[in-house]
Amino acid sequence: MATVFMKWLETSPGDYDRGIQLLTWGRLQPLKERIAANFIQPEMQVLEIGCGTGTLSLLMARRGAHVTAIDASVGMLAEAERKAADAGLSEAITFHNLDVTELSDHFEPGRFDVVVSTLAFSEFPPEVRRFALNEAAQLLNPDGRLLIADEMVPAGFWAKLLFWLVRLPLVIVTWLLTRTTTTPLRDFLQTVAQCGFVPAVSESHLGGSLQLITARPVAGAEPAQKLWQAVPRLRHRVTLKTLLLDVWSYTNRISPPYAKQATGLYRIGHPTPKSPVLLTGNYELTVRRLVRQLDGNVDCWLVVANSRGINVWCAAGGGHFSAEDVISALKTSGVADVVTHHALILPQLCANGVDGWKIRRETGWGVHWGPVRAADIPAYLAAGRKKSLDMRHVAFPLKDRFEMATAMNVFYGIILAVVGVIFWRSHTLAVLAAMTVLGYVYGIFQPWLPGRDGLEKGIGLSAATLLGLWIWSWQWANLPPVTLFNWSLGLGVLAFFIGAEFQGMNPLLRGEQANWTIEGVVGLATLALYGAGQLWM
Amino acid sequence: MAVKEFLIEEWGNLRELRYLQIDYNPARCIGCWQCYEVCPIGLWAPDFEHRVAKFTGPKGCVACRACVLQCPEEAIHLRVQKN
Incomplete structure (x- = not known):
C-alpha cells in the first residue's frame, strides 16, 4: 500500500521518510535496520537500486559497507547526499543519478556482494523488473545475495480481499491527488526464480503485503532469452471494451487520465526474425489505431515505450517522451532477442523530442523515421522504408x-x-x-x-x-x-x-x-x- | 506587482512563439537529411547535387523543433526574428 503514495511523496523528498514510515504502518524502518544488521558485513560492496532519500544506504554504510546507491530522481538524491554529509558518511556512499536500465553501462559484472532494493521494483513495469533482475544476477559475484523488500499482492483469498479493500480507497485518493498509481508485485518469487536466482521469503508483514525476499544467484545461469512464442499478439478487435474506451477517448482527450497500453514487446501477425521493428508510445488509442491499420496487412514487431500515456507528438514536445525512453524500451523489451537486424522504425512525429542520433550512438540500432499516419505504414514498409511526400506531411482534414x-x-x-x-x-x-x-x-x-x-x-x-x-x-x-x-x-x-x-x-x-x-x-x-x-x- | 510581471512574461512568451523562425547555416550541413525526414510541414528538401539540405522557406513552420533536435551538426536553430 505504501507505494500508492510514493509518487505523491516523491515530489517532496523532505517528507518522504516520515510518509513511508506512516504508510508501511511503521514496518519498513525496522525492516531496513534488520537488513543492515543481518545481511551487511564490513567492507562489503553493496548496490542499492532506488535509494530514495538514502535511509538504507546510511544504515549499511554505518555497518562499514561500501555502498553504491542509484536513483532516477535528482531531488531524492540531493536529499540523500545531504543526509550522508550530515552523518559524515559521504566517503562510504557513492550516489549515481541512474535509471535501472543503465546499470551494466556503469558497473562491471561480479562487482557486488549484495544488491538490495526497497519499494522500487513495484514501481517498474514488468519487463523492466525482469531486466533489472537479470542485470542484478550479472552484477553479483557468485556468493552474492539479492535482497528485495516490496509491496506484494498476498496469496490466499481472504488476504487478497482484505488487501484490495484497504488498497482501493488509497488508490482512488492517490489518483485524485497525483493522477498516478502503482502496481504491487504479483508472483514475484516466480519472476525472481526465472531470472537466475534461488529465492526465499525471509520476512512477511501486514498479511503478506510487505515482504522481504532474499535470493542467491544460480551458478552459470544465463540471462533468459526472450522467446518469440512468449511475445503477446495484438489483434484488431471491436468489443464492448474498445467501444467504451472510444467513448472515453472522445470525452477525455484533453485531460488525463488517458487509457494506457502496457509497455513491452508485442507482435502483430506472424513476424519472423527479419520482420520490421516498430516503436510507439503507450497511449492506448495510438496503439489500437496502429493495430487496426497493421493487423492482417503486415507482420511486424511492436515495441510500446513509456510516453506517460500521451500521444507521441505531444509527449515528445512536452518532454515526456525522449531518447532515454526509447533506449530503455529497446533494452527491457527483449526485442534484440527475437530479431536478427537492428533497424528501428520510430513515428516521425516523435522527432521533436526523441534524439535519433543519441539512440544510434548508444544502442547501435539504426533509426528510421516512419510515416506520419499509421494508415501509410503498410505502403511505407512495402516500398522498402521509403516515404512519399504525402506520408511526411501533417494535415488536419x-x-x-x-x-x-x-x-x-x-x-x-x-x-x-x-x-x-x-x-x-x-x-x-x-x-x-x-x-x-x-x-x-x-x-x-x-x-x-x-x-x-x-x-x-x-x-x-x-x-x-x-x-x-x-x-x-x-x-x-x-x-x-x-x-x-x-x-x-x-x-x-x-x-x-x-x-x-x-x-x-x-x-x-x-x-x-x-x-x-x-x-x-x-x-x-x-x-x-x-x-x-x-x-x- | 507580481500579477503585472506574470502578465508581461506571458505576453513575451506569446510573442516569442509567434516570431520564432528557422535560422539555417548550410555551410555546416553534411547532407544527412534528417531534417527532411522529420519535418511534418515539408520545409526541407534534399539537394542531391550538392549533398546538402535546402530550406524552402518559413511558411507554415509550427516551431516543433524536430529539425533542430535531429541535426547532428547544429546547423539549424530556432530564433526570434522579426521582419
Missing part, C-alpha cells in the same frame, strides 16, 4: 477537425453543464447549444478564418458571430438593448475561447497552452463589462 471539435465540446460541455446547473440553470441549455454549434462551425471553417494562431482566429470567429447576431436582431428579432448587450458579450467571448482553445488541438498551429493567460484576462474583462453594463442599463 475535416474528419480530424470534427473529431477534435467533438472532444472539445464534450469536455468543456461537461464543465459548463456542471457549473451552469449549479449557478445559472435557466441559461445552461442555451449556452451548451451555442458552444456546440460554434465548436463545430469553427472546426469546419477554421482553415479559412484569417489569423496565424488561435487567438487571431478566435477574434475572427467572434466577429462573425457578433455580426450574425446583430443582423438577426436588426432584421428579425429586434432584441431589447440589454438582451442584445448580454448576448453579444456571452457569444463573443465564447467564440473567442473556442478559437483560443482549439489552437492546441490543431497540428498546423504553433504551441499549446499558450493562450490560457490571455483567455483569463479576456474572461475577467468580460465579467467587468457585464457588471458595468447591468449597472448602467
Whole structure:
C-alpha cells in the first residue's frame, strides 16, 4: 500500500521518510535496520537500486559497507547526499543519478556482494523488473545475495480481499491527488526464480503485503532469452471494451487520465526474425489505431515505450517522451532477442523530442523515421522504408477537425453543464447549444478564418458571430438593448475561447497552452463589462 | 506587482512563439537529411547535387523543433526574428 503514495511523496523528498514510515504502518524502518544488521558485513560492496532519500544506504554504510546507491530522481538524491554529509558518511556512499536500465553501462559484472532494493521494483513495469533482475544476477559475484523488500499482492483469498479493500480507497485518493498509481508485485518469487536466482521469503508483514525476499544467484545461469512464442499478439478487435474506451477517448482527450497500453514487446501477425521493428508510445488509442491499420496487412514487431500515456507528438514536445525512453524500451523489451537486424522504425512525429542520433550512438540500432499516419505504414514498409511526400506531411482534414471539435465540446460541455446547473440553470441549455454549434462551425471553417494562431482566429470567429447576431436582431428579432448587450458579450467571448482553445488541438498551429493567460484576462474583462453594463442599463 | 510581471512574461512568451523562425547555416550541413525526414510541414528538401539540405522557406513552420533536435551538426536553430 505504501507505494500508492510514493509518487505523491516523491515530489517532496523532505517528507518522504516520515510518509513511508506512516504508510508501511511503521514496518519498513525496522525492516531496513534488520537488513543492515543481518545481511551487511564490513567492507562489503553493496548496490542499492532506488535509494530514495538514502535511509538504507546510511544504515549499511554505518555497518562499514561500501555502498553504491542509484536513483532516477535528482531531488531524492540531493536529499540523500545531504543526509550522508550530515552523518559524515559521504566517503562510504557513492550516489549515481541512474535509471535501472543503465546499470551494466556503469558497473562491471561480479562487482557486488549484495544488491538490495526497497519499494522500487513495484514501481517498474514488468519487463523492466525482469531486466533489472537479470542485470542484478550479472552484477553479483557468485556468493552474492539479492535482497528485495516490496509491496506484494498476498496469496490466499481472504488476504487478497482484505488487501484490495484497504488498497482501493488509497488508490482512488492517490489518483485524485497525483493522477498516478502503482502496481504491487504479483508472483514475484516466480519472476525472481526465472531470472537466475534461488529465492526465499525471509520476512512477511501486514498479511503478506510487505515482504522481504532474499535470493542467491544460480551458478552459470544465463540471462533468459526472450522467446518469440512468449511475445503477446495484438489483434484488431471491436468489443464492448474498445467501444467504451472510444467513448472515453472522445470525452477525455484533453485531460488525463488517458487509457494506457502496457509497455513491452508485442507482435502483430506472424513476424519472423527479419520482420520490421516498430516503436510507439503507450497511449492506448495510438496503439489500437496502429493495430487496426497493421493487423492482417503486415507482420511486424511492436515495441510500446513509456510516453506517460500521451500521444507521441505531444509527449515528445512536452518532454515526456525522449531518447532515454526509447533506449530503455529497446533494452527491457527483449526485442534484440527475437530479431536478427537492428533497424528501428520510430513515428516521425516523435522527432521533436526523441534524439535519433543519441539512440544510434548508444544502442547501435539504426533509426528510421516512419510515416506520419499509421494508415501509410503498410505502403511505407512495402516500398522498402521509403516515404512519399504525402506520408511526411501533417494535415488536419475535416474528419480530424470534427473529431477534435467533438472532444472539445464534450469536455468543456461537461464543465459548463456542471457549473451552469449549479449557478445559472435557466441559461445552461442555451449556452451548451451555442458552444456546440460554434465548436463545430469553427472546426469546419477554421482553415479559412484569417489569423496565424488561435487567438487571431478566435477574434475572427467572434466577429462573425457578433455580426450574425446583430443582423438577426436588426432584421428579425429586434432584441431589447440589454438582451442584445448580454448576448453579444456571452457569444463573443465564447467564440473567442473556442478559437483560443482549439489552437492546441490543431497540428498546423504553433504551441499549446499558450493562450490560457490571455483567455483569463479576456474572461475577467468580460465579467467587468457585464457588471458595468447591468449597472448602467 | 507580481500579477503585472506574470502578465508581461506571458505576453513575451506569446510573442516569442509567434516570431520564432528557422535560422539555417548550410555551410555546416553534411547532407544527412534528417531534417527532411522529420519535418511534418515539408520545409526541407534534399539537394542531391550538392549533398546538402535546402530550406524552402518559413511558411507554415509550427516551431516543433524536430529539425533542430535531429541535426547532428547544429546547423539549424530556432530564433526570434522579426521582419
